[in-house]
Amino acid sequence: MTDTDIIPTQMSARDKLLAAGFQLIRSKGYSGTTVDDLCAAAGVTKGAFFHHFRSKEALGVAAADFWAEFTGRLFAEAPYHAHADPLDRFTGYLDFRRQLLAGELPDYTCLVGTMVQETYLTAPAIRDACEASISGHARTLEPDIQAAMDARGMGDRGWTAGSLALHTQAVLQGAFILAKAQDSVTVAVESVDHLKRYVALLFSPPGGATAGNG
Amino acid sequence: MTDTDIIPTQMSARDKLLAAGFQLIRSKGYSGTTVDDLCAAAGVTKGAFFHHFRSKEALGVAAADFWAEFTGRLFAEAPYHAHADPLDRFTGYLDFRRQLLAGELPDYTCLVGTMVQETYLTAPAIRDACEASISGHARTLEPDIQAAMDARGMGDRGWTAGSLALHTQAVLQGAFILAKAQDSVTVAVESVDHLKRYVALLFSPPGGATAGNG
DNA sequence: AGATATCCATACCAACTGGTCGGTACGATT
DNA sequence: AATCGTACCGACCAGTTGGTATGGATATCT
Structure with a gap:
């Protein structure tokens, strides 16, 4: 059971990243959560991340x-x-x-x-x-x-x-x-x-x- | 006024690092505080850090x-x-x-x-x-x-x-x-x-x- | 005086960091 | 059919990360 499992697949990449943020930041904190972590948990690529969010802080x-x-x-x-x-x-x-x-x-x-x-x-x-x-x-x-x-x-x-x-x-x-x-x-x-x-x-x-x- | 100012100079490197940890971790969190941050605030080098602490987690x-x-x-x-x-x-x-x-x-x-x-x-x-x-x-x-x-x-x-x-x-x-x-x-x-x-x-x-x- | 242990500085490294970039897929508009 | 905007991909970059290797200064013990 990975983090990815809890993120529904029909959501947009943006929503999946936000849902991943809910989980990861509550588990490891903001600084402890990397952009790569968020992308992996959301099942999207880094390109998708920075398409939707100007920066990690923006997320x-x-x-x-x-x-x-x-x-x-x-x-x-x-x-x-x-x-x-x-x-x-x-x-x-x-x-x-x-x-x-x-x-x-x-x-x-x-x-x-x-x-x-x-x-x-x-x-x-x-x-x-x-x-x-x-x-x-x-x-x-x-x-x-x-x-x-x-x-x-x-x-x-x-x-x-x-x-x-x-x-x-x-x-x-x-x-x-x-x-x-x-x-x-x-x-x-x-x-x-x-x-x-x-x-x-x-x-x-x-x-x-x-x-x-x- | 830098972080270094508040750390008394006569303390041991270990105590200076712990005092720096008090300040920095409360300000930026544990993950947000780097080993280099701690060394700079304590006015010691990385060698001193890893002499006194096996790892960042140990600190x-x-x-x-x-x-x-x-x-x-x-x-x-x-x-x-x-x-x-x-x-x-x-x-x-x-x-x-x-x-x-x-x-x-x-x-x-x-x-x-x-x-x-x-x-x-x-x-x-x-x-x-x-x-x-x-x-x-x-x-x-x-x-x-x-x-x-x-x-x-x-x-x-x-x-x-x-x-x-x-x-x-x-x-x-x-x-x-x-x-x-x-x-x-x-x-x-x-x-x-x-x-x-x-x-x-x-x-x-x-x-x-x-x-x-x- | 020599050996030994502690304490610390410098130089360095591999892995990882947030962020960039050129490019693709595709539906809507003209 | 040509054009455009949005969504997305994944390789790549410069800088930073925690951690290591090694050598020198100083104090202590024999």
């Missing part, structure tokens, strides 16, 4: 953009939006993220989180594309968080819907790092559980005595 | 080990251990981590968190060294967390002192990624504040109605 940017689009669709179609209560939608999102932690490590980790670590100083264009992907995704959570706050008449508590949405992304990105280090998804699942517990505590009514009791 | 392992030792000293000598109450020590640790988020991005980010992302599949020896550094650091927090739980008679709440210690590391690692993406430390500080709020809520007495109110 990095395109991969980050495509990642934003891909994950945008994935989460837009996810079932958690069906909940009537906005807090249920947000916790449903967390449950959905928890469910996504299945299969092999390179499959559930985040492309842009991996890529931005290596490129934030050396390739500003890639960093900007990664930033847009992360922040754009976090922004999709804000309305539900804000609505949950409003519904409970929660005034200024020193944090905003936006900061909680970004904190959620930080927990997930950090969970991926620990999962890679330990080569086990367990630690990531437990970290998401801690985040769920935090959200439950934040939104539990002040008088509720049993909020954190198991 | 990666040594850098992760040295990182564990370096951060071990840093946190062992930090002031938060002086608190009498174990919960104060743990929250003092979080405050200390928050204070460390000063200066330039490459200076306060984590070497092993950056390195493990790229090497967890391709260089198991480096991954293991990074894992030991992260888990070893998390383990230093466990006794205080456990003591804080015991002092409050907190039974099984679905989480352990160890899982909270690891969650703390996940939040920090994720905060670094978001800071790199946004090129701003603000998001990292706010994520640490969320973590502090979570800990406060976890350890607040069940009847305390004003736990999360600002």
Whole structure:
């Protein structure tokens, strides 16, 4: 079973290269992935690569953009939006993220989180594309968080819907790092559980005595 | 001001190379850092490099080990251990981590968190060294967390002192990624504040109605 | 003083790197 | 039928990569 196997053959060379980028960059990092690696995994030649991408960096940017689009669709179609209560939608999102932690490590980790670590100083264009992907995704959570706050008449508590949405992304990105280090998804699942517990505590009514009791 | 400037001249070639590794790998990643880069930044020649390290991968392992030792000293000598109450020590640790988020991005980010992302599949020896550094650091927090739980008679709440210690590391690692993406430390500080709020809520007495109110 | 081991510098290498280039296949337009 | 634009091929290039071979300086031991 080679990398090539997972790339459908009817895709265009450009899409095959982007799909190969998803796999390879998440496995070996951006610098660790060579143009030849990408071509081999995509089953195309170097000529095809530089026909579609001006440079390796251009593929990095395109991969980050495509990642934003891909994950945008994935989460837009996810079932958690069906909940009537906005807090249920947000916790449903967390449950959905928890469910996504299945299969092999390179499959559930985040492309842009991996890529931005290596490129934030050396390739500003890639960093900007990664930033847009992360922040754009976090922004999709804000309305539900804000609505949950409003519904409970929660005034200024020193944090905003936006900061909680970004904190959620930080927990997930950090969970991926620990999962890679330990080569086990367990630690990531437990970290998401801690985040769920935090959200439950934040939104539990002040008088509720049993909020954190198991 | 070049990279060389920050490396003291009286250090041994080996230590200079490790110090250069701290800076360069955190800035450009492991794959993005070349042996020549390391030699230039350390002000030594390639002969010196391969005298002290069998390979580039060996330097990666040594850098992760040295990182564990370096951060071990840093946190062992930090002031938060002086608190009498174990919960104060743990929250003092979080405050200390928050204070460390000063200066330039490459200076306060984590070497092993950056390195493990790229090497967890391709260089198991480096991954293991990074894992030991992260888990070893998390383990230093466990006794205080456990003591804080015991002092409050907190039974099984679905989480352990160890899982909270690891969650703390996940939040920090994720905060670094978001800071790199946004090129701003603000998001990292706010994520640490969320973590502090979570800990406060976890350890607040069940009847305390004003736990999360600002 | 001589032997030995450590530490480091210079010169070098084969493999690989991102990127270029001339050329081909082919459908749409004129 | 001639022309053009897009998609693609694969050999090739200059520079870089991690790593090696070898010799010299210095300190230590006998």
